[in-house]
Amino acid sequence: MKKVWYWVIGIILVFILLALFLPSGEQENEEIFLNLQKEIYYRLVELQDSIEFEDEKYAEKMEASYIVIAEYYKISEEEVRAIVIKGVQESWEMPEYSESYICDCYDNLYNCDDFSSQAEAQECFEYCGGVNNDIHWLDGDDDGIACESLGY
Ligand SMILES: [Ca+2]
Numbered sequence: 001m002k003k004v005w006y007w008v009i010g011i012i013l014v015f016i017l018l019a020l021f022l023p024s025g026e027q028e029n030e031e032i033f034l035n036l037q038k039e040i041y042y043r044l045v046e047l048q049d050s051i052e053f054e055d056e057k058y059a060e061k062m063e064a065s066y067i068v069i070a071e072y073y074k075i076s077e078e079e080v081r082a083i084v085i086k087g088v089q090e091s092w093e094m095p096e097y098s099e100s101y102i103c104d105c106y107d108n109l110y111n112c113d114d115f116s117s118q119a120e121a122q123e124c125f126e127y128c129g130g131v132n133n134d135i136h137w138l139d140g141d142d143d144g145i146a147c148e149s150l151g152y
């Protein structure tokens with residue numbers, strides 16, 4: 001009778017070990033989740049960096065930045081703040097995309113007349129995801145060409 005218990009305990013141990021060493025799918029999810037958190041953090045830092053310190057509404061705009069990011073990622077403001085705390089505590093470094101950075105994509109921020117040429121508008125349009133993410137509404141007819149009204 002004792003042998004049966006050894007088997008039962010043995011099998012349970014095997015399952016526990018499997019559960020400990022095979023959560024690769026979960027780990028992958030965690031990694032995706034962490035990358036998303038980092039993206040949210042970078043977006044927020046970027047947005048806050050764009051607020052001029054001399055701006056008389058500096059504090060208000062800093063506060064509003066949390067709401068903008070929360071709305072964009074469809075999460076709560078508290079979640080954004082929690083991510084920021086995590087980012088600061090773990091000192092996440094900003095990605096080095098300063099060279100490739102073209103324009104902001106987190107909200108409808110530009111109109112065609114904000115660009116000095118169609119090519120410039122096109123560049124920003126494609127940088128933000130093209131037809132699939134025309135966040136600035138630069139390509140109203142969805143033909144993949146932004147701001148064709150800018151004939152220059
Ligand atoms: Ca626009």
Ligand SMILES: [Ca+2]
Binds near residue numbers: 138140141144145
């Ligand atoms: Ca178009």
